[in-house]
Amino acid sequence: MQRTNFAEMACSIARTLDVIGEPWSPLVLRDIWVGMNRFDQIQADLGISRKVLTERLGHLVEHGVLEKQAYDNRPRYEYVLTEKGRELVDILMVMAGWGDRWLAGEAGPPVLYRHHACGEIGRVDLRCSHCGEPMHADDVEVLPGPGAATQSASAG
């Protein structure tokens, strides 16, 4: 899919999609985040084709969000998040928050997040890094930045 090259667009959303926009990639990251670090674990948990999983892991390693580490003398490997990858998980937490709010239905959220700092079940909240007040779709004005393309559209 995704034959159009999102990486070349002058849009940070498109560039991020170039890294995790392919099907399954966010779910692979989620599994690794919660401690499922081996190929067969992830494959069995998600039910993803082994071929596709190989491709996704390779892509994520290439982009520096995962590292492949040997854990045995035998050729055995596990995948761990880099710092770049751990920060990607922010996106997953916000996605989970939206899904919990709008798609969970009667049953309620499939998982809960206990915040280490306060020990309580919490949800992620988006706030302005500058003033600390809530920051959502309607709270911002979008302006061209230094890396804006001059000619083409698709800045973002």
Add this chain to the structure above:
Amino acid sequence: MQRTNFAEMACSIARTLDVIGEPWSPLVLRDIWVGMNRFDQIQADLGISRKVLTERLGHLVEHGVLEKQAYDNRPRYEYVLTEKGRELVDILMVMAGWGDRWLAGEAGPPVLYRHHACGEIGRVDLRCSHCGEPMHADDVEVLPGPGAATQSASAG
């Protein structure tokens, strides 16, 4: 692509991906967010195939994140975000933040966000809804919630 049905998984991330996980969907939402509301505008801006754009818009309307509104006596329509859709934009802002930080390079971020509340250029920051402290990948413990599947894996 995505022939596997993410909607049925007991995972809010997977369910969210069922809504916006297909290629182009997040970029379509972004365009509408920044005020490009008509079919031909979006098509020209993104360079997406008209066929695919038709499919994506239909899917997003079906899932209640967009509304299709007539703006003329002629058969002319524009697409606007619902509340559900506006909250989806939170995900886009976090994606943009990650892309700005890790992929923008020398040129700097393509766009900047001015926060209405404080008037300054800001970045989104993830905080715990309970205590207000930062909340990231390593700051939480993931626990089964009320909607957790009992038998299968893929909770999240």
Add this chain to the structure above:
DNA sequence: ATTTGGGGTTCCTTCAAGGAACTCAGAGTG
């Protein structure tokens, strides 16, 4: 010497993305 198990490849089928051309409905123009 044979089995086991993790970590992949290979190969084939099906279905989605890209892309260009075509359609349709209603307004504006001469």
Add this chain to the structure above:
DNA sequence: CACTCTGAGTTCCTTGAAGGAACCCCAAAT
């Protein structure tokens, strides 16, 4: 009235990615 213009899609064909099952390789362990 005929003609064109424009927005908003459809149709059709080609290419290529996802699904899936089978196969392979290597290094213990038995």
